[in-house]
Amino acid sequence: MITIKNINKSFEGKQALYDISATYKPGECSLVIGASGSGKTVLLKTIIGLMEADSGEIFYGNTLLNSLNAKEKKRLRREIGMLFQGSALFDFANAQENVIFPLNFFTNMSKEEKLERANFCLERVGLTNVNKKYPSELSGGMQKRVGIARAIALNPKYLFCDEPNSGLDPHTSIKIDNLIREITQEYNITTIINTHDMNSVMEIGDKIVFIHQGHKSWEGSNKEIFHADNQALNDFIFASKMAQQLKGCTVGTR
Amino acid sequence: MELKFVTLRDFINRNTLKSNFFYHIGHYFLFLGQVFRKPEKWRIFVKNFFNEADKLVINSIPLIALISIFIGAVLVIQTSSNMTSPLLPKMYIGYMARESLILEFSSTMVCLILAGKIGSNISSEIGTMRITEQIDAMEMMGVNSASYLVLPKICSTTLLNPLLTLMSIIVGIIGGYLLVQITGIIMVKDYITGLRFAFTEYYVLYTAIKTSVFSFIISSISSYYGYYANGGSLGVGRSSTKAIVVASAMILIANLILTKIML
Numbered sequence: 001m002i003t004i005k006n007i008n009k010s011f012e013g014k015q016a017l018y019d020i021s022a023t024y025k026p027g028e029c030s031l032v033i034g035a036s037g038s039g040k041t042v043l044l045k046t047i048i049g050l051m052e053a054d055s056g057e058i059f060y061g062n063t064l065l066n067s068l069n070a071k072e073k074k075r076l077r078r079e080i081g082m083l084f085q086g087s088a089l090f091d092f093a094n095a096q097e098n099v100i101f102p103l104n105f106f107t108n109m110s111k112e113e114k115l116e117r118a119n120f121c122l123e124r125v126g127l128t129n130v131n132k133k134y135p136s137e138l139s140g141g142m143q144k145r146v147g148i149a150r151a152i153a154l155n156p157k158y159l160f161c162d163e164p165n166s167g168l169d170p171h172t173s174i175k176i177d178n179l180i181r182e183i184t185q186e187y188n189i190t191t192i193i194n195t196h197d198m199n200s201v202m203e204i205g206d207k208i209v210f211i212h213q214g215h216k217s218w219e220g221s222n223k224e225i226f227h228a229d230n231q232a233l234n235d236f237i238f239a240s241k242m243a244q245q246l247k248g249c250t251v252g253t254r
Numbered sequence: 255m256e257l258k259f260v261t262l263r264d265f266i267n268r269n270t271l272k273s274n275f276f277y278h279i280g281h282y283f284l285f286l287g288q289v290f291r292k293p294e295k296w297r298i299f300v301k302n303f304f305n306e307a308d309k310l311v312i313n314s315i316p317l318i319a320l321i322s323i324f325i326g327a328v329l330v331i332q333t334s335s336n337m338t339s340p341l342l343p344k345m346y347i348g349y350m351a352r353e354s355l356i357l358e359f360s361s362t363m364v365c366l367i368l369a370g371k372i373g374s375n376i377s378s379e380i381g382t383m384r385i386t387e388q389i390d391a392m393e394m395m396g397v398n399s400a401s402y403l404v405l406p407k408i409c410s411t412t413l414l415n416p417l418l419t420l421m422s423i424i425v426g427i428i429g430g431y432l433l434v435q436i437t438g439i440i441m442v443k444d445y446i447t448g449l450r451f452a453f454t455e456y457y458v459l460y461t462a463i464k465t466s467v468f469s470f471i472i473s474s475i476s477s478y479y480g481y482y483a484n485g486g487s488l489g490v491g492r493s494s495t496k497a498i499v500v501a502s503a504m505i506l507i508a509n510l511i512l513t514k515i516m517l
């Protein structure tokens with residue numbers, strides 16, 4: 001369970017986040033949606049402590065992140081899996097070694113066990129023949145999936161995904177979404193996902209926070225989102241013709 | 255409530271004293287404090303140490319050998335053209351070529367060259383990892399990225415570069431020998447007598463220590479600039495330029511100080 005209270009964050013005088021509070025429960029996929037530049041990535045990085053908030057509190061369970069010393073923070077981070085927006089795979093390691101990297105540091109597994117675990121994670125994200133390929137030899141979508149495999153290698157308690165399915169075809173994208181939901185429920189992980197993919201919202205949006213220009217503008221589930229009475233949110237969801245037509249259908253059948 | 259935890263990077267981003275010289279000195283030492291932590295796992299460190307030794311030291315052998323052989327030859331020509339007096343024995347040419355190589359060329363000049371080669375390699379590699387969030391990814395896993403990435407580089411260059419210096423001295427002397435042999439500018443016998451004349455072992459130690467210190471300067475400063483690179487690929491370019499300029503300047507200053515202390 002992650003709780004954030006009144007987070008404010010600014011860059012050189014320009015405010016990026018205004019007074020954001022939210023609660024994220026384990027076993028649930030919590031989505032953060034919003035237009036490009038609305039502050040999703042900044043929010044995620046603030047929650048995990050890669051950026052420092054100007055004010056506000058972040059609780060992991062009952063521990064206040066800001067009160068931890070470096071060592072305790074390190075221990076907490078071993079329970080966090082993170083997929084970065086640009087994947088952030090290590091250039092010096094191939095796909096398999098990327099997944100093995102955290103295992104090398106934080107487990108005492110034998111070489112075979114590590115390989116087995118890496119292959120299991122890679123298979124889990126639907127990658128089978130790329131184990132020996134380096135990040136520069138992988139497509140963007142493949143890199144994302146290796147990133148997810150690396151994030152789940154250590155069985156994290158908290159999983160953060162920054163746009164896990166941007167740049168993926170609809171089919172793979174749905175597979176990734178389902179995968180994230182499966183592991184979230186299976187291992188009771190607290191999962192926070194940044195996205196602007198409406199498919200994901202429909203598929204896995206147990207809980208959705210909508211960020212508009214740095215403000216939390218709406219909060220609810222994917223069942224409520226289509227009937228929300230929030231202009232900015234409606235403009236965001238129904239930006240495409242397809243979504244508008246779909247809306248016509250649902251409203252018609254209601 | 256005011257948050258207490260400040261990541262070093264955020265601090266630097268926010269700080270308005272960014273260009274302040276003393277500010278950089280302070281942060282350089284804070285950075286070294288992060289680097290010189292006990293490695294999480296020694297096995298990983300040893301593996302990286304040898305990787306870096308290969309990439310940074312072994313890979314520099316051809317360049318240093320090439321330069322040394324030519325400089326050795328040039329030193330012989332220049333000294334002999336400056337020693338026209340018939341009263342001075344010709345063997346002094348070999349002696350002076352040897353002394354120049356040992357005292358200055360094979361440590362200071364070689365390290366200035368390495369500052370360009372190794373320095374740009376290190377700072378652009380680490381800088382790219384910074385801007386593509388690979389360093390953040392490491393930190394997120396709970397790995398001390400500064401120690402993991404930088405310590406093997408500093409250790410391998412500081413410990414092994416003196417071997418490059420030794421090689422440079424030997425190759426330089428061979429260069430001079432080949433020149434003497436081919437052009438007959440002086441007698442080979444004289445050159446060899448000169449090489450053996452008044453040899454001080456201490457100078458070799460002195461030059462090896464200088465190289466160690468310079469290598470530490472190169473690897474730590476270029477790592478520092480790479481580690482705190484920001485602003486995309488332009489930022490990486492900027493930081494590697496800065497790294498080379500600052501490292502070279504520091505080498506010159508350290509050279510002066512070490513020479514004053516040790517000779």
Ligand SMILES: Nc1ncnc2c1ncn2[C@@H]1O[C@H](COP(=O)(O)OP(=O)(O)OP(=O)(O)O)[C@@H](O)[C@H]1O
Nearest residue numbers: 011016034035036037038039040041042043085196
């Ligand atoms: N390191 C930084 N320095 C200064 N400003 C920043 C920095 N990072 C983000 N910002 C600003 O914060 C705001 C929010 O950016 P953020 O990256 O969170 O957007 P986002 O919602 O993730 O967008 P996208 O969907 O395109 O990834 C933007 O206006 C951006 O300019």
Ligand SMILES: [Mg+2]
Nearest residue numbers: 040041085162
């Ligand atoms: Mg983003």
